[in-house]
Amino acid sequence: MFTVFKDYCRADSFWTIKRLLFAFQTLVFPFHCLKCKTYIDPDRSELWTLSACFCPKCLPSDPPLFTSPFCLVCGRLFESPMDGDFVENHPCETCLVNPSSVSRVRAAFQYQGIVKEAVALFKYQSKLCLARVLETYLFDAFDRFFATAAIDYILPIPLHPQKMRRRGFNQSFLLVRNFKKNYESVYKNKPCWRIDTNTLARVKKTLPQTGFDIHQRKDNLKGAFLLAKKANVTGKNILLVDDVYTTGATCNEAARVLLKSGAARVDALVLARA
Ligand SMILES: [Zn+2]
Ligand SMILES: [Zn+2]
Structure with missing residues (x-):
């Protein structure tokens, strides 16, 4: 100290x-x-x-980063072969059979161990000192996967107003709050995208997704998002940002609404991929 x-x-x-x-x-x-x-x-x-944020006893090794091999679409992590053979990133079977609304999902971490605990502390116990730290990892992932992508808007997944009032902050927004500043400091240039918190609104109170299977999660999220009245996403490339991606029901429902409203493409960047 x-x-x-x-x-x-x-x-x-x-x-x-x-x-x-x-x-x-x-x-x-x-x-x-x-x-x-x-x-x-x-x-x-x-x-x-x-x-x-964590002592060496609680963080004994490097946090579990999001690494290859993974599904090129949904970002699902594949197991590395025991024999050390190289496996290229490729679409998983689910994505080949049932294409999702999100074109590609990328993450900073795997959702396990200390990352899982950090997300819970940040989100449910308001340990906001973690925001800047987690944002730094998320920006590294953005830099790795999306820095050269043609993106028009970065949209943090919104919370329902009631949940927002109860929690006091939107964790997804806090994870991208300094992205513009970070981008300008790394690239010495203004980004061609902007962070937008007005385009998408959460209009339905959804139940906590924990314990739900993929179908129940989809049903729970149905009608959760709405495009703001004056918002125009026609032909725009959008990057959604969320804290955790498990079955992808939230990002996919948001992407479905955006695509239906004319968006050209929707990708997702998440802090942790389950
Ligand atoms: Zn400790
Ligand atoms: Zn997949």
């Missing part, structure tokens, strides 16, 4: 009020593991990683 404080107090060209405040914050409220509350002292280079 002292290293971090010292780094941020260095009187160099990076001296800003923001950094001073951060230095003060690290001194007064040092880092603690979000799971076991142990004090942690992350390296400056680890500030926006899960290592700054």
